[in-house]
Amino acid sequence: MQTPATPPEPPQGHPIDARRERPRDTREAILEAALDLFVEGGYHGTSVPQIAERAGIAAGTIYRHFEGKEALVNTLYREQKRAMMAATLGGLAATPGAPARVLFRRLWQELAGFARDRPRAFAFLELHHHASYLDAASQALEDQLTELGCALIAPLQAKEELKPVPAKLLVSLVLGALTGMVRAAREGHLTLDDATIDAAERCCWELVRG
Amino acid sequence: MQTPATPPEPPQGHPIDARRERPRDTREAILEAALDLFVEGGYHGTSVPQIAERAGIAAGTIYRHFEGKEALVNTLYREQKRAMMAATLGGLAATPGAPARVLFRRLWQELAGFARDRPRAFAFLELHHHASYLDAASQALEDQLTELGCALIAPLQAKEELKPVPAKLLVSLVLGALTGMVRAAREGHLTLDDATIDAAERCCWELVRG
Amino acid sequence: MQTPATPPEPPQGHPIDARRERPRDTREAILEAALDLFVEGGYHGTSVPQIAERAGIAAGTIYRHFEGKEALVNTLYREQKRAMMAATLGGLAATPGAPARVLFRRLWQELAGFARDRPRAFAFLELHHHASYLDAASQALEDQLTELGCALIAPLQAKEELKPVPAKLLVSLVLGALTGMVRAAREGHLTLDDATIDAAERCCWELVRG
Amino acid sequence: MQTPATPPEPPQGHPIDARRERPRDTREAILEAALDLFVEGGYHGTSVPQIAERAGIAAGTIYRHFEGKEALVNTLYREQKRAMMAATLGGLAATPGAPARVLFRRLWQELAGFARDRPRAFAFLELHHHASYLDAASQALEDQLTELGCALIAPLQAKEELKPVPAKLLVSLVLGALTGMVRAAREGHLTLDDATIDAAERCCWELVRG
DNA sequence: AATGAATGAGCCTTCATTCAT
DNA sequence: AATGAATGAAGGCTCATTCAT
Numbered sequence: 061m062q063t064p065a066t067p068p069e070p071p072q073g074h075p076i077d078a079r080r081e082r083p084r085d086t087r088e089a090i091l092e093a094a095l096d097l098f099v100e101g102g103y104h105g106t107s108v109p110q111i112a113e114r115a116g117i118a119a120g121t122i123y124r125h126f127e128g129k130e131a132l133v134n135t136l137y138r139e140q141k142r143a144m145m146a147a148t149l150g151g152l153a154a155t156p157g158a159p160a161r162v163l164f165r166r167l168w169q170e171l172a173g174f175a176r177d178r179p180r181a182f183a184f185l186e187l188h189h190h191a192s193y194l195d196a197a198s199q200a201l202e203d204q205l206t207e208l209g210c211a212l213i214a215p216l217q218a219k220e221e222l223k224p225v226p227a228k229l230l231v232s233l234v235l236g237a238l239t240g241m242v243r244a245a246r247e248g249h250l251t252l253d254d255a256t257i258d259a260a261e262r263c264c265w266e267l268v269r270g
Numbered sequence: 271m272q273t274p275a276t277p278p279e280p281p282q283g284h285p286i287d288a289r290r291e292r293p294r295d296t297r298e299a300i301l302e303a304a305l306d307l308f309v310e311g312g313y314h315g316t317s318v319p320q321i322a323e324r325a326g327i328a329a330g331t332i333y334r335h336f337e338g339k340e341a342l343v344n345t346l347y348r349e350q351k352r353a354m355m356a357a358t359l360g361g362l363a364a365t366p367g368a369p370a371r372v373l374f375r376r377l378w379q380e381l382a383g384f385a386r387d388r389p390r391a392f393a394f395l396e397l398h399h400h401a402s403y404l405d406a407a408s409q410a411l412e413d414q415l416t417e418l419g420c421a422l423i424a425p426l427q428a429k430e431e432l433k434p435v436p437a438k439l440l441v442s443l444v445l446g447a448l449t450g451m452v453r454a455a456r457e458g459h460l461t462l463d464d465a466t467i468d469a470a471e472r473c474c475w476e477l478v479r480g
Numbered sequence: 481m482q483t484p485a486t487p488p489e490p491p492q493g494h495p496i497d498a499r500r501e502r503p504r505d506t507r508e509a510i511l512e513a514a515l516d517l518f519v520e521g522g523y524h525g526t527s528v529p530q531i532a533e534r535a536g537i538a539a540g541t542i543y544r545h546f547e548g549k550e551a552l553v554n555t556l557y558r559e560q561k562r563a564m565m566a567a568t569l570g571g572l573a574a575t576p577g578a579p580a581r582v583l584f585r586r587l588w589q590e591l592a593g594f595a596r597d598r599p600r601a602f603a604f605l606e607l608h609h610h611a612s613y614l615d616a617a618s619q620a621l622e623d624q625l626t627e628l629g630c631a632l633i634a635p636l637q638a639k640e641e642l643k644p645v646p647a648k649l650l651v652s653l654v655l656g657a658l659t660g661m662v663r664a665a666r667e668g669h670l671t672l673d674d675a676t677i678d679a680a681e682r683c684c685w686e687l688v689r690g
Numbered sequence: 691m692q693t694p695a696t697p698p699e700p701p702q703g704h705p706i707d708a709r710r711e712r713p714r715d716t717r718e719a720i721l722e723a724a725l726d727l728f729v730e731g732g733y734h735g736t737s738v739p740q741i742a743e744r745a746g747i748a749a750g751t752i753y754r755h756f757e758g759k760e761a762l763v764n765t766l767y768r769e770q771k772r773a774m775m776a777a778t779l780g781g782l783a784a785t786p787g788a789p790a791r792v793l794f795r796r797l798w799q800e801l802a803g804f805a806r807d808r809p810r811a812f813a814f815l816e817l818h819h820h821a822s823y824l825d826a827a828s829q830a831l832e833d834q835l836t837e838l839g840c841a842l843i844a845p846l847q848a849k850e851e852l853k854p855v856p857a858k859l860l861v862s863l864v865l866g867a868l869t870g871m872v873r874a875a876r877e878g879h880l881t882l883d884d885a886t887i888d889a890a891e892r893c894c895w896e897l898v899r900g
Numbered sequence: 901a902a903t904g905a906a907t908g909a910g911c912c913t914t915c916a917t918t919c920a921t
Numbered sequence: 922a923a924t925g926a927a928t929g930a931a932g933g934c935t936c937a938t939t940c941a942t
Contacts, residue, residue, distance in 0.1 A: 086901085086902085100402070101314070101402065102312055102313075102314055102315075103312075103314075103315070104311070104312055104313075104314030104315040105312075105313070105314040105402075107935075107936060107937080108936075108937055108938080109935090109936075109937090117902075117903090118902065118903045118904055119903085119904070119936095119937090119938090120902070120903055120904060120905095120938085120939080120940085121901075121902055121903070121904095122938095123937090123938070123939080124901060124902070125901095128937075128938075129936095129937065129938090189453075190457060191312075192310070192311060192315070203457070203459075206454075206459070223473060225469045225470075225473060226460070226466070226469070228454060228459045228460055229451065229454070229460055229466060229469060229470055229473075230473070231454075232447075232450040232451050232453070232454035232459065232460065233447040233450055233451055233470060233473055233474065234447070234450075235450050236446045236447045236448065236449050236450015236451060236453070237442075237443040237444070237446045237447040237450065237477070238446065239446050239449070239450065240442040240443055240444075240445050240446015240447065240449065240450075241439065241442050241443055241446060243399075243442070243446070244416075244438060244439070244442035247400060247413075249413075249416070249438045249442070250436070250438055250439055250442065256436070256439060259435045259436070259439060260435075260439060260443060263433060263435060263439075263440070263443055263477050263478070264443065264477060266476040266477055266479075267447070267473050267474060267476055267477040268473070269476075296926080296927085317910080317911060317912080318911075318912060318913080319910090319911080319912090327927075327928090328927065328928045328929060329912090329913085329928090329929075330913080330914075330915085330927075330928060330929065330930090331926075331927055331928070332913095333912090333913065333914075334925085334926060334927075335926095338912075338913075339911095339912065339913090506922085506923085520822070521734070521822065522732055522733075522734055522735075523732075523734075523735070524731070524732055524733075524734030524735040525732075525733070525734040525822075527914075527915060527916080528915075528916055528917080529914090529915075529916085537923075537924090538923065538924045538925055539916085539917085539924090539925070540917085540918080540919085540923070540924060540925060540926095541922075541923055541924070541925095542917095543916090543917070543918080544922060544923070545922095548916075548917075549915095549916065549917090609873075610877060611732075612730070612731060612735070623877075623879075626874075626879070643893060645889045645890075645893060646880070646886070646889070648874060648879045648880055649871065649874070649880055649886060649889060649890055649893075650893070651874075652867075652870040652871050652873070652874035652879065652880065653867040653870055653871055653890060653893055653894065654867070654870075655870050656866045656867045656868065656869050656870015656871060656873070657862075657863040657864070657866045657867040657870065657897070658866065659866050659869070659870065660862040660863055660864075660865050660866015660867065660869065660870075661859065661862050661863055661866060663819075663862070663866070664836075664858060664859070664862035667820060667833075669833075669836070669858045669862070670856070670858055670859055670862065676856070676859060679855045679856070679859060680855075680859055680863060683853060683855060683859075683860070683863055683897050683898070684863065684897060686896040686897055686899075687867070687893050687894060687896055687897040688893070689896075716905080716906085737931080737932060737933080738932075738933060738934080739931090739932080739933090747906075747907090748906065748907045748908060749907090749908075749933090749934085750906075750907060750908065750909095750934080750935075750936085751905075751906055751907070752934095753933090753934065753935075754904085754905060754906075755905095758933075758934075759932095759933065759934090
C-alpha cells in the first residue's frame with residue numbers, strides 16, 4: 061500500500077559509464093560519510109579528518125570538493141532538504157484539488173516513507189534545524205515544509221474540512237507528531253512499518269479534521 | 271486559567287542568610303551560563319572558556335564546581351529533567367482517578383506551561399536528548415516522560431477512553447505535537463499564550479480520544 | 481656491628497609538650513609529604529595541592545610556611561643534605577688520624593647506614609642532584625660530600641695508603657658504587673643488610689687501597 | 691687506544707637519496723630536541739611546545755610523529771637504550787671466552803666510550819631510569835644491562851677470577867662507579883679522556899678481581 | 901585530483917599562587 | 922594560623938585548513 065517513492069539510501073546508483081567516475085564518487089563518498097557522522101555526533105562533534113577517514117580519502121581532498129566544513133554541511137543540508145521536499149511535493153502533485161482527507165493521507169505517507177527509507181537524512185534535517193552554521197541559502201529552505209503545509213491548509217479550513225485554528229499551529233502539531241513517531245522508531249520504541257504509519261495517520265487526521 | 275506551577279527562570283531564590291553566598295552563586299551562575307550556551311551552540315559548539323566568560327568567572331573556577339565539561343552537562347541535564355518531571359507529576363498528583371479528558375488537559379497544561387516559563391530548559395532537554403556525552407545516570411532519566419505517559423495510558427485505553435493504538439505510539443505523537451508547537455513558538459511562528467496552548471490541547475485531545 | 485647513628489624515618493617524635501604543637505607539626509607534615517612525593521614523582525611531577533592533600537592540610541596553608549614550591553624543595557634539600565653530612569661527619573670525627581682502612585670503613589658504614597635508615601632522604605638527594613630549581617644556597621651544599629672525600633684522601637695518598645689517581649676520580653667511583661648499591665636495593669635487586677653493606681665495603685676498599 | 695665504536699651524536703647520516711627527506715628529518719629533529727630538553731629539565735619539566743620550538747617546528751606537528759608526550763619519551767628511551775646495549779654487546783661479541791681481565795676492560799671501555807661520545811644519551815638513560823611514565827616495553831629494557839652483567843659474571847666467579855660476592859652486588863657497584871665517574875665528568879670535576887677512563891678501569895678491576 | 905605533512909589557533913584541564921574569611 | 926574559593930597562565934592535545942608534491 062505504501063508508495064516507496066523515495067529509494068532506500070544510499071541512492072548513489074553506480075554509474076554505468078566510468079566517465080569521471082572518481083570525482084563523482086569522491087564527492088558522494090564525502091557527503092555520505094558526513095551524513096553518517098553529523099547524525100551521530102553533530103556538526104561540532106565531527107571533525108574533518110573523521111569524515112575523510114570514513115570516506116576513505118585524505119583529509120586534504122575534502123577541500124577540493126568543498127570550500128570548508130561549513131560549506132559541506134550546508135551543501136548536505138540543502139541536498140537532503142530538497143530531496144525531502146521533492147518526495148513530499150511529488151506526492152501532492154498527483155492529486156490537485158483532492159479532498160482534505162486524501163491530501164492529508166498522501167502527505168503523511170510521503171513524509172513517513174521518506175523518514176523510513178532515509179532515516180539518516182531525516183535525522184540530519186531534524187538535528188540541524190536552525191543551526192547557527194547554516195547560511196542564508198540553507199535558512200531559506202528551513203521552514204519550507206511548514207510553509208507548504210500552511211499554504212495547503214488555508215483553503216481547506218475555509219471549506220471547514222479542517223479545524224479553524226491558526227494554520228501554523230496545526231502544521232506544527234502535525235509535523236511535530238510525525239517527528240515524535242519517527243524519533244521513537246529511531247530509538248527502538250516503535251517499528252516504522254506500514255501498520256504503525258497508518259495508525260498514526262488515522263490518529264493525526266482526527267487532530268486536524270474539521 | 272494556566273497554573274504556572276513552574277516559576278520563571280532562574281528560580282534560584284536568593285538565600286536569606288548571606289553566609290557562604292559566593293559558592294552557591296558561582297555554581298548557579300555556571301549552570302545558568304551553560305544552559306544558555308548549550309542551547310545556543312550545542313555541547314560541542316560551546317567552550318568552557320565561553321561558559322566561564324558568560325558566568326563572569328575565570329575558566330579554572332568551573333573545575334572547582336564540576337569535574338569537567340561532561341559532568342557539567344550531565345548535572346544540568348539531570349537538574350532540568352527532574353524539574354520538568356516534577357512539574358508534570360505535580361499536576362497529575364492532584365487528580366487521582368480523574369477521567370482521561372481531565373488528565374490529558376492537566377498534563378498538556380503542565381508541560382506547555384513548563385515550556386513557556388522555562389523555554390531554555392525545554393530547548394536544552396530537547397536538544398540533548400540521547401546525546402553521546404550523557405552518562406548512564408542521565409540516560410536513565412531520558413525516557414521517563416514517555417514511560418510515565420505509557421503507564422497512564424494503558425488503563426484508560428482499557429476503558430475505551432483513548433484510541434486503541436500502541437501506547438508508545440500515542441505518547442510519541444502527543445509529545446511530538448507538543449514539541450512541534452513549542453519549537454514553532456521558539457522560532458517566532460507562534461506565541462505560546464493561553465489561547466494557543468488551549469487550542470492545541472483541544473486538537474490533540476481529538477488525536478488521543480477513543 | 482652497624483652504628484645506626486641516623487634514626488629511622490620519620491623521626492618526628494611526638495612532642496610531649498603541646499606547646500605550639502600545630503605549627504611545628506604542620507611544617508613537618510608538609511616537608512614529610514613533600515619528601516615522599518618528590519621522590520615518587522619528581523619536582524615538576526608533584527603539585528602543591530598533592531603535597532597539601534598528603535599532609536592533610538589545605539593548599540593555601542603551605543604558603544604560610546614556605547614562600548612557594550621552589551622554597552619548599554630548597555628547604556627540604558638543605559635539611560636532608562645537612563642530615564646526611566652530619567651523619568657522615570659524626571662518624572669521622574670520632575677517629576682523627578686513623579689509618580685509611582678504618583676511615584674508609586667508617587665512612588662507608590655511615591653513608592650506607594643513612595641510605596638504609598632514611599631511604600627516601602637518600603633517594604631525594606640523589607634525584608635532585610644539580611637540578612635547575614635548586615638555588616645558590618642549595619648548590620653550595622651540592623658537592624660538599626665529594627669535597628669532604630677529596631680533603632680526606634689527599635694526605636692518605638701521600639702516605640701511599642690509597643691509589644695514586646686523581647682524588648676526584650677516586651671519590652666519584654666510590655660514591656658512585658655506593659649509590660649503585662643503594663639503587664639496586666631500592667629496586668629490589670638487593671637487600672641492604674649488614675652482610676651486603678660489609679661485602680660491598682670490602683670490595684670497594686680494594687678499589688681505593690694503595 | 692679507545693675504540694670509538696659509537697659515533698658522536700647525532701649519527702643520523704644524511705640520506706643519500708633526498709626522497710622523502712622531510713618526514714625523517716622532522717622525526718629526528720623532534721627526538722633530538724627532546725633528548726636535549728629532557729636531560730636539562732626532566733620529563734615533567736619539559737613542555738611539548740618547548741620541544742617543538744627547539745626542533746624548529748610547530749607544536750601540533752609532534753603529534754603526527756608520536757602519539758603524545760609519553761610515547762615520545764618511551765620511543766626515545768628505547769632507542770637510546772638499544773643503542774647503548776648494542777655498543778656494549780658489540781664489544782663483547784668480539785671476544786668469546788676471553789679471560790675476565792680482558793672482558794672487564796672491554797666492557798668498561800665500551801660503556802665509558804658511549805658515555806663520552808653520547809653524553810646526552812647516557813644522561814638521559816640515567817635520569818629516566820625507572821620513571822613512572824615509562825611503559826611496559828621500556829621497563830622490559832630497563833635492567834637489561836645489569837642482567838647482562840650478571841650473566842657474564844657467574845661463570846667467571848666459578849673460576850675464581852672474580853670476587854665471590856653476589857653477582858648483582860658486584861654489577862651494581864661497578865655500574866655505579868662508572869656512573870659516578872661519568873657524572874663527575876658531566877659536572878666538570880673530571881675530563882672523560884682516555885687516561886681517566888683507563889685509570890678508573892684499573893681501579894675498578896681491583897674491585898671485582900678474585 | 902589527491903595526498904598527507906605541517907601549521908597554529910583554540911580547547912579542556914591543571915597548577916602555583918592569592919586573599920577574604 | 923588555616924582555609925579553600927578563585928584566578929589566569931600554561932600544558933597537552935585536536936582540529937580546520939593549507940600547500941608542496
